[in-house]
Amino acid sequence: MSQHLVPATERFAARTAGMTASEIRALFAVASRPEVVSLAGGMPNLAALPMDALAGEVADLVAREGHVALQYGSAQGRPELREQICEVMALEGIRADPDDVVVTVGSQMALDLVTRIYCDPGDVVLAEGPSYVGALGSFAAYQARVVHVAMDAHGLVPSLLRAALETVRPRPKFLYTVPTFHNPAGVTLSVERRAEVLAICREYGVAVVEDNPYGLLGFSGHTYPALRSLDRDVVYLGSFSKTFAAGLRVGWALVPPAVRDRLVLAAESATLCPPSFTQMLVSRYLAAHDWRSQVKTYTEAYRDRRDAMLRALETYLPPGCTWNVPDGGFYVWLTVPEGVDTKAMLPRAVTARVAYASGTGFYADGLGSRQLRLSYCYPSPERITEGVRRLAGVLAAELDVLHTFGNPARPAVGRGPQAPSPSTP
Amino acid sequence: MSDPASLGPTAGVAVPASTDGRPARRPHGVAGERTVAVLAGGISHEREVSLHSGRRLAAALRGVGLDVREWDVDGALVDHLRADPPDAVAIALHGGEGENGSVQAVLELLGVPFVGTPARACRRAWDKPTAKAELARAGLDTPDWIALPHTTFRALGAQAVLDAMVDRLGLPLMLKPDQGGSALGAQVVSNRAELPAAMVSCLAYADTVLAEQFVSGVEVAVTVVEDEGAPRALPAVEVEAKGGVYDYTARYTPGAAHFHCPARIDAATAATLADVALAAHQLLGLRDVSRTDAVVDAAGRVQILEVNVSPGLTDTSLLPTAAAAAGLDLGHLYARLVDRAVARCFT
Numbered sequence: 001m002s003q004h005l006v007p008a009t010e011r012f013a014a015r016t017a018g019m020t021a022s023e024i025r026a027l028f029a030v031a032s033r034p035e036v037v038s039l040a041g042g043m044p045n046l047a048a049l050p051m052d053a054l055a056g057e058v059a060d061l062v063a064r065e066g067h068v069a070l071q072y073g074s075a076q077g078r079p080e081l082r083e084q085i086c087e088v089m090a091l092e093g094i095r096a097d098p099d100d101v102v103v104t105v106g107s108q109m110a111l112d113l114v115t116r117i118y119c120d121p122g123d124v125v126l127a128e129g130p131s132y133v134g135a136l137g138s139f140a141a142y143q144a145r146v147v148h149v150a151m152d153a154h155g156l157v158p159s160l161l162r163a164a165l166e167t168v169r170p171r172p173k174f175l176y177t178v179p180t181f182h183n184p185a186g187v188t189l190s191v192e193r194r195a196e197v198l199a200i201c202r203e204y205g206v207a208v209v210e211d212n213p214y215g216l217l218g219f220s221g222h223t224y225p226a227l228r229s230l231d232r233d234v235v236y237l238g239s240f241s242k243t244f245a246a247g248l249r250v251g252w253a254l255v256p257p258a259v260r261d262r263l264v265l266a267a268e269s270a271t272l273c274p275p276s277f278t279q280m281l282v283s284r285y286l287a288a289h290d291w292r293s294q295v296k297t298y299t300e301a302y303r304d305r306r307d308a309m310l311r312a313l314e315t316y317l318p319p320g321c322t323w324n325v326p327d328g329g330f331y332v333w334l335t336v337p338e339g340v341d342t343k344a345m346l347p348r349a350v351t352a353r354v355a356y357a358s359g360t361g362f363y364a365d366g367l368g369s370r371q372l373r374l375s376y377c378y379p380s381p382e383r384i385t386e387g388v389r390r391l392a393g394v395l396a397a398e399l400d401v402l403h404t405f406g407n408p409a410r411p412a413v414g415r416g417p418q419a420p421s422p423s424t425p
Numbered sequence: 426m427s428d429p430a431s432l433g434p435t436a437g438v439a440v441p442a443s444t445d446g447r448p449a450r451r452p453h454g455v456a457g458e459r460t461v462a463v464l465a466g467g468i469s470h471e472r473e474v475s476l477h478s479g480r481r482l483a484a485a486l487r488g489v490g491l492d493v494r495e496w497d498v499d500g501a502l503v504d505h506l507r508a509d510p511p512d513a514v515a516i517a518l519h520g521g522e523g524e525n526g527s528v529q530a531v532l533e534l535l536g537v538p539f540v541g542t543p544a545r546a547c548r549r550a551w552d553k554p555t556a557k558a559e560l561a562r563a564g565l566d567t568p569d570w571i572a573l574p575h576t577t578f579r580a581l582g583a584q585a586v587l588d589a590m591v592d593r594l595g596l597p598l599m600l601k602p603d604q605g606g607s608a609l610g611a612q613v614v615s616n617r618a619e620l621p622a623a624m625v626s627c628l629a630y631a632d633t634v635l636a637e638q639f640v641s642g643v644e645v646a647v648t649v650v651e652d653e654g655a656p657r658a659l660p661a662v663e664v665e666a667k668g669g670v671y672d673y674t675a676r677y678t679p680g681a682a683h684f685h686c687p688a689r690i691d692a693a694t695a696a697t698l699a700d701v702a703l704a705a706h707q708l709l710g711l712r713d714v715s716r717t718d719a720v721v722d723a724a725g726r727v728q729i730l731e732v733n734v735s736p737g738l739t740d741t742s743l744l745p746t747a748a749a750a751a752g753l754d755l756g757h758l759y760a761r762l763v764d765r766a767v768a769r770c771f772t
Contacts, residue, residue, distance in 0.1 A: 009680020021677035023609060029473035033499070036468070341626070347470055347610065348629040401628050404579040408621035416674050 015121070015143050022416025024358065027346050031355045031424045037387030039374040040355040041424035042183065042330055044246050045305075048297045050289070057284045065280060073276040075268035077103025077252070081279045084286045085252050089238060092215050093229030096254050102263050103274045107213060107239040107251030112138045113266045114174075114209055114235055114253065119144040124172040126164055128156055130333070130362030130371070132183045132211065133419040135176055139364070146364035147172065153324065155179060155189030158196045165204040174207035174235070180224050181214035181329025184362050184373035188224060188327060198231045213239040213251075216295050218328035219303040228254060235259065240282055242330075243295050246422075248278040302330065308381035309374060312388035318395055323374075330377040333359075335370055336395060339407040342372040343418060345398045354390035361418030369410065378425050459491050461763055462511040464528065466497035469521030470630065471607050474677065478738035479517035481745070485756035486515070491763070498528060506537055513766040514539040515759060516735055520605050524735045525551040538766040540759065542734040546710035550734050553603050553635050556709060560729055563708050565701060567729045568638040568720075569594060572603055575628050587620050590636050597639040600624065602631030606733060608672050613639060637730075642722040644671060645688050646743040647702035648736060649715045652753075652761035656706050658699035659747040663688035677741055684743070686750040694725055701727045713762045716744055 031038035061069055076082070082098035089096055104110040111134070119125065121143035127135065129148025139146050147168050149160050156177060165172065177197070179189035189197065201208050210227040218224070228236035239251040255263055267274075285291060309332055313323055320337030336342060343358035357375070359368030374391075376384055402408075463486070465479020466472055483493045496505050498518060506514075514537055522528050526547030532539045542550065550556050554572035561567055571590055578586055591598070597615040600623050610630030614623045627634050644666075648659040663685040666675040675681040687695065702717040709715075709732060716736035719729045736744040738755070745755055 012680070020674045020681065023673035026473040026607075026673070026677075027470060029476065030468050030470075033466075033468050033472075344626040345629055350470060351630075353468075398625075398629070400579070401575055401625050404575060405583045405621035405624050408625065410622045410625070416678070 015141055018140050018416070020416040022418065024343055024346060024361075024418045025416060025420070027350050028355060028420040028424050030350050031420065036350070036353045036355055037379055037383050037390060038355045038425045039309075039376070039379070039384070039387050039391070040357045040420045041378060042375055042420075042422070043378045043425055044242050044330075045298070045301055045378055046245065048294065048301060049245065050294075053289065054281075054285070057281060057288070061277070061280055061284060069277045069280050071276060073273045073279070075273045076264045077101065077274050078276065078279045078283065081250075081283045081286075082252075084283060085238065085254075088243075088286070089226070089228075089236070089254065092212070092223045092226040094226050094236065094254070095229070100254055100257060100260055102253045102255065102260065102267055103279060104251050104253060104267060105271060105274055106241060106246075106249040107211065107237040107253070108134055108138070109249075109267075109270065110237045110251055110253035111135055111176075111209075111211065112141070113263055113270065114237075114255075115139060115142045115144065116266055117259070117262055118173045118207065122170070124168055124170055126161070126168070126172045126175040126206070127364075128177060128182065128185070129365075130184050130359065130368055131176065131364075132178055133357075133361050134422075135211065136362070136364050137417070139176075144173070148363060148365060148367070149175075151182070151185055151187055153187060155182070155187050155193055156197055158193055158200060161197060162200050165200065165206060171204070172206050174209050175201055176209045176211065177227070178211045178214075179227055180212055181217060181326060182331075183214070183329065184331050184357065184359075185333045186324045186326035186329060186331045187333075191224065194225065194227055195230060198227060198234070202231070202233075207233070207235060209235045209237065211237045213237075213242050214329040216243055217299050217302060217330075219299065219306065220327055232256065243298070244282065244285060244291065248282060250274070250278050250282050299328075302328075302377060305376040305379070305381055305384055306332075308384045309376040309388060312385040316389050316392035318392060318399065321395070330375050332374045332376065334372050334374055336372065337399060338370070339402045339410075340395065340398055341369045341410040343369060344410060345394065348398060349391065349394045352390045352394045354387045354394065355420075355424075356391065357419050459513070459760075459763060459767070460494070460511040461486055461491050462494045462496050462505070462514045463517055464496055464498055464502075464514060464523065465517040466499075467518045467521055467523050467528075468498070469519065469523065470605060470609050471520035474607050474737060474739060475517055475519045475523065477740070478519065478742070481738045481740065482515060482517045482755070482759060485754070486759055486763075487756075489754070489756035489760050491756075491760060498522060503531070503535070506532075506535055510537065512538065513763045515763060516541050517738055519607065519735055519737065520609075524606070524733075525604065536770070538770040540713050540762045540766045542711045542713070542715070546712070547734050550709045550711060550715075550732050551604055553601065553731055554633075556732055557635075557729075559709060560705060560732075563704070565704060565708070565729055566726055568599070568640045570635055570637045572633055572635045574633040576632075578624070583621065583624070587617075587624070591617055591620070594636060594638045599637040599639050600627045601635045601637065602627055603633040603635045604631055606731075607676060607737070611672070613670060640720045640722050640728050640730075642720040642728075643688060643690060645690070645698060645719055645721060646747070647698055647717045647719065648744045648747040649702050649706040649711070649717070650758060650762070651713050651765065652758055656703055658702050659744075659751045659753070660686055661688040661690070661695060661698050662686045662743045662746050662750070663690070664743070676737075677739065679741055682741070684746050686746055688721075690721055694721055694727070698727050701729065705729055705732050713765065714744075 082101040228234040236254040357373040359371030526544035530544035644664040665683040
């Protein structure tokens with residue numbers, strides 16, 4: 001008798017081929033242990049939220065409006081919240097009609113739905129290189145092919161975007177971009193380039209999907225004009241995860257009217273409707289609390305953490321490392337000395353009780369082995385300093401081993417998802 | 426199922442109840458169901474796997490009526506063991522302190538009965554070169570090997586040592602960290618040019634590399650249990666990795682490897698395999714449960730790859746597959762091992 005376990009696996013769709021167990025991802029399990037300084041995750045810091053006041057809002061919401069909050073709602077989202085979302089977007093220069101806003105379960109769901117609407121298997125999506133790992137996951141799930149366009153200190157490089165549009169076939173369906181305080185690269189598309197990128201995409205007939213979860217978290221006290229503020233055809237994705245609370249899973253898409261109806265139907269087939277309860281809580285929070293001050297408080301905390309990380313990088317890292325100075329958001333993108341493979345080095349880091357996200361997870365094409373992403377959003381400044389100190393020791397030990405073996409060229413290590421899950425600290 | 430009236434002062438608190446309505450959690454020492462603490466997690470590279478093993482084991486033990494706590498190995502463990510002493514501990518830790526004898530030594534120190542191999546034997550089995558040397562000395566076959574720390578390569582010059590290694594072991598060869606499981610850091614190296622890079626990757630997991638002759642053949646795993654007293658071997662599980670390599674992804678992605686149980690080998694080989702696993706279990710001083718991974722080579726010889734003191738218990742692990750093939754419920758099996766652990770403490 002021969003026993004075959006889990007025969008259901010034989011019936012899986014081809015698009016699940018990349019959804020496998022991963023040696024690298026498993027290593028992040030230790031990030032939740034207090035001994036480990038995790039610079040790997042992207043969890044927002046909620047320490048500054050007024051929990052008592054929110055508890056009152058939740059109690060009042062259930063007591064007064066429970067019959068609505070606990071009921072199905074509109075697939076497009078509650079009208080009151082969509083109006084408030086337009087006020088939030090106005091801070092980055094966007095003038096929008098609430099009718100064109102679709103509320104989703106986090107902007108991740110909006111991204112998934114937009115990809116569902118635009119991409120057949122084999123279609124091409126352009127994305128910055130590196131790019132947000134959650135977007136790469138969505139594109140892979142719809143079997144879209146990602147072609148990366150490189151960035152420099154001022155964001156996406158327009159000439160490279162043009163070159164890609166000239167050469168890549170089939171013609172890309174859209175450009176996916178995080179123009180402001182990029183995840184993972186930490187850079188921002190300069191104001192001058194914004195119009196240029198939009199013009200190029202318009203010229204080649206390629207849609208633009210702008211993902212902007214960090215736009216209000218700038219450290220210099222100003223915002224950048226959203227791409228959507230310059231071009232009404234941009235598909236814009238927004239989120240309350242970083243400005244209020246990630247656990248509520250409230251995000252949105254602002255789309256041109258021609259896209260909207262299809263997006264609403266796609267959303268309906270995915271979830272019927274976004275949760276009324278969390279939408280109403282966000283509405284109450286925006287209406288009754290000084291949420292702009294809360295965002296300022298968040299931003300100040302993130303700036304302190306960024307400063308701690310930059311100081312530690314200057315103090316501890318060995319020669320040959322380079323990094324950007326982010327002016328907002330959560331991340332520093334670090335390039336390590338030649339020969340080091342950050343994915344292969346991760347187990348050494350875990351042994352030394354520090355975790356980071358290795359660079360290859362942010363590329364669909366295998367690049368990024370010399371890069372890693374460091375998050376400063378969650379740990380305290382003291383822990384960040386200690387984490388970077390440990391990372392420096394890990395790099396020194398890795399360089400020592402590399403030197404022993406003559407800096408060999410490195411093959412790819414491991415399979416499956418390479419980046420930490422959302423619940424990684 | 427539960428009768429609120431019988432819960433008395435604890436009513437209103439979520440207290441799981443057994444089928445006869447008694448509160449499931451009972452003070453230590455009161456006659457009745459056994460209390461077991463399942464240890465899982467830890468801070469090794471295999472924490473994720475261990476958490477899966479622990480949850481599966483805890484559910485299996487609850488399923489047969491035991492009162493189970495699930496504890497991580499952290500600063501709170503000793504306090505837990507003192508404040509809420511279980512009848513026995515079941516270790517579902519993989520890698521590091523859960524397999525190298527450290528946790529076992531602490532349990533021995535505190536006088537807590539536990540399922541599994543004593544601390545000293547754990548240390549011996551955990552270190553792969555040490556275990557292989559013992560197996561070879563006793564005449565059991567294990568692929569030829571060399572274990573060297575990074576410092577030796579650095580001091581003597583890596584290229585010359587690697588050349589000598591390849592001369593001795595041939596290609597392809599297997600590289601593994603000298604300690605640890607789940608195939609983490611393990612690689613098949615097919616040509617000399619790949620070897621330096623593979624060494625660097627392997628040394629990210631441990632300071633010492635175990636290089637082994639690569640043996641192709643039928644990959645099998647034999648679980649040995651002592652639930653009925655004397656050690657007995659469960660049917661061998663044959664592993665057929667879809668991609669050809671039974672690496673981490675193949676181990677923990679359902680469907681990425683096919684298991685054949687019993688293995689597709691003849692009866693004589695199966696008998697030899699069982700004997701070899703039992704011999705390894707006894708030779709290394711293992712107790713209660715172990716898993717021996719081996720290859721049946723082209724000549725029909727059984728070559729031991731490694732011996733595990735804390736076999737994986739996840740949904741895609743080998744021990745649960747073997748137990749199922751033998752008609753054993755995982756919960757009943759481990760409950761009997763718990764009984765043995767408790768009895769040991771009173772003899």
